[in-house]
Amino acid sequence: MLAIKVMEMRMETWMFWLGIGVGGCILYGLWAAYREYGTKVLEDSAAEGIRRQYLKLRFSQLEAGLMLLLMFSSLLGLLLLPQLSFAGSAGLSAALLLFSFRFVRTSQANLVLLKDVFHSAAKLQQNYAEKVISLQATNSQLAHLLGLNKNYKYLLNARDDVRPRPLTEDSLQELTQELVDYWFARVGTISFLRFSLETADGDVYQEAMRGTPDHPDVVLRVCEQIKVEDLPGSLKLIQFVTLTAEVKMGENGERELEPAFFRFLLLHVHDYLLQCMDNRRSLAIREMEKEMELAQRIQSLLIPREKFALERLKASAVYSPVTYVGGDYIDYIQMDERYTCFIVADVSGHGLPASMLATGIRSAVRSVVLQKVCGPDEILGTLNRLLYEDLSRTRSFITALVMVYDSVEHKLLLSRAGHPHPLYLSESKQVILPSMGGVGLGLLPDFTYPLQEIALLEACMILVYTDGLLNAGRNDPQTYPQKWLNDLGQLLQEPDVQEPDVTCENAIDRVESFIWDKTRSGQQTDDIAVLILQFQPIEETCRYHKGGCTEEKASAPAANATRKRRMNRDSVRTVSEQS
The missing domain is CATH 1.20.58 (Methane Monooxygenase Hydroxylase; Chain G, domain 1)
Known part of the structure; x- marks a missing residue:
């Protein structure tokens, strides 16, 4: 249990x-x-x-x-x-x-x-x-937009079907009528279309229309206006383009066009007018460029391009206008077997007006020189009297420097009219050559220009230039000439790797190349003209090298030493004479 x-x-x-x-x-x-x-x-x-x-x-x-x-x-x-x-x-x-x-x-x-x-x-x-x-509502709107897109497509296709043309009174009427016909035929809901060209007071200058106004099925009435400016010639009276249009119901029982469509249409016409004017301006600019290129070629023919050479003188010119053509003038004219005239001038201003004045100077200079006027002071005085009236009327002036070379006495006569001081380069010195000057041509009706004499006792180079050389990349116009002196002196004394011994024959080439390199490396704001003169002493040849200028002569060393003492004592002698 x-x-x-x-x-x-x-x-x-x-x-x-x-x-x-x-x-x-x-x-x-x-x-x-x-x-x-x-x-x-x-x-x-x-x-x-x-x-x-x-x-x-x-x-x-x-x-x-x-x-x-x-x-x-x-x-x-x-x-x-x-x-x-x-x-x-x-x-x-x-x-x-x-x-x-x-x-x-x-x-x-x-x-x-x-x-x-x-x-x-x-x-x-x-x-x-x-x-x-x-x-469903969006699909309906898209269908409406597709209809608008179709209309806008027709509008834009008109640019290809109706070509712009130069604007004249007849061509403008033809152009507007073609546009109205094109759009009225392509856009089926437009029952009435009208373009009118109106003045500032509202007066109709031209008009083009298609269709019948006040159609019983009209659901939209549009009136738009746009301002136009700068039409050429007699078309300047046209100030406004006005569009008036009426639109009826579309096939789907809705209005297919909006006021914005017609504003776009009006802007399209305005753009068409501007395009036609741009084509006209472009054509005019191309023609002007061709004319300026032709003027440039003509002026280049008037400027010496080849080097000038005598027994103890070689000359070359550098010329670079800031635009197609310039107002600087450079020339050398052999007056006879003894005298040769050199001139460098600068007209105030730039471009075509200055170029035309420079061409006038050339004609005046050659006419004066051919009259056997040998003194540079007399040449400047005669030119001033000839050109004063025209220059004062155009509020222009000319700076100039005239030199006459005497090949018998081997000296240079010089007169200056408001022009920059020349540059002097030799073995013994590189200085801005002191020279007395006068006012520019065209400033005073009667002016006497001082005369200066330069004894050419040593091998030297003299450069005469216009102020465009100083404006090329300058920082200080007062110190820039000294900088050119230092650079050119160093150029002539230091040997080139390819040409260790710079002789008189190629010294001008080196200086010319140096000037081109310096001016092209900076921003050029003015016309540039440079005259390069290379002188050799009597019965001497010059060879630039690192140690300086060496004289070679067949005479005795004593005579050579006497000449050297004379050159070191005073190589440039200036004497002023009142004309």
Whole structure:
């Protein structure tokens, strides 16, 4: 009997722990299910509402099924195990009540969720219907835009079909009529179209129209106006372009054109007029460029390009206008076997006006020189009297420097009219040559220019230039001539790698190349003209090298030493004479 009691106690203990285990598994399953489906609900919270509610309903249905299974398990335990103790029976009864309560609550929640699902589905259907209506409206607008796009396409195609032409009174009338005909024929909903070119007072200068006004089916009337300027010739009276249009109903029963279309149309006409004027200006500019190139070629023929050479003199010219043509003038004229005239002049201003005056100077200089006027002071005085009236009328003036070389006495006569001082370079010195000067040509009606004589006792180089050389990259116009002196002196004294001995024959070439390199490396703002004169002393040859200038003579060394002492004492003698 005792053994049976012990066995029953063990059975009850086993059943107790079995119930605890089953209950724990059930609780763990519920926790895992809530965790699984609850996480999905949180992850899908930003998704569509219908999907979120569906997940909730599915989870609730699974929970209700589980509660129903547990209810039947507890009920079977009570019915099949009558020998259970009071505690076991009470536990199963409590579990049965708990599972029944949970099943009822879950079923109620399922009904609520099911109603929410139906409500969301109805709302989704309503939203879908609204979107369908919106898409239909959008499709209608797109169809309208496609019609407008077709009209705008016709508008833009007119640029290819109607070619711009030079603007004249006849061509403008023809152009506007072609545009009106083109657009009226292509855009079928335009019942009336009119372009009028009007003056500032509103008077109609020209007009072009198509169609009949006041059509019974008109749904839009438009009148737009735009201002135009700078039309050529007699067309300057035209100040406004006015567009008047009437639009009828389209095939779909709607208005296919908007006022913006006609504003665009008017801007298109305005752009057409501007394009025609641009073509006219471009043609005029091309013609002007051709004329300027021709003027440049003509002026280049008037500037000496070949080197000039005598027994003890070599000359070369550098000329670079800032535009096609310039106002600087440089020339050398052999008056006879003894005298040669050199002149450098600079007309105030730039471009074509200055170039025309420079050409006039050339003609005047050659006419004066051919009259056997040998003194540079007399040449300047005669030029001033000849040109004063024309220069004063145009409010212009000319700076000039005239030199006459005497090949018999080997000396240089010089007169200056407001021109920059020449540069003097030799073995013994590199200086700005002091020279007396007068006012520029055209400033005073009657002026006497001083005369200066330079004895050429040593091998030397003289540079006469216009102020454009000083303006090329200058920092200080007062010190820049000295910088040119230093650079040129160093150039002539230091040997080249390819030409260690710089002789008189190639010294001019080196100086000329140096001037071109210096002027092209900076920004040129003025015309540049440079006259390079290379002199050799009588019965001497000159060879520049690193040590200086070497004299070579067939006479005795004593005579050579005497000449050197005379050269070092005073190489430049200046004498001024009043003309």
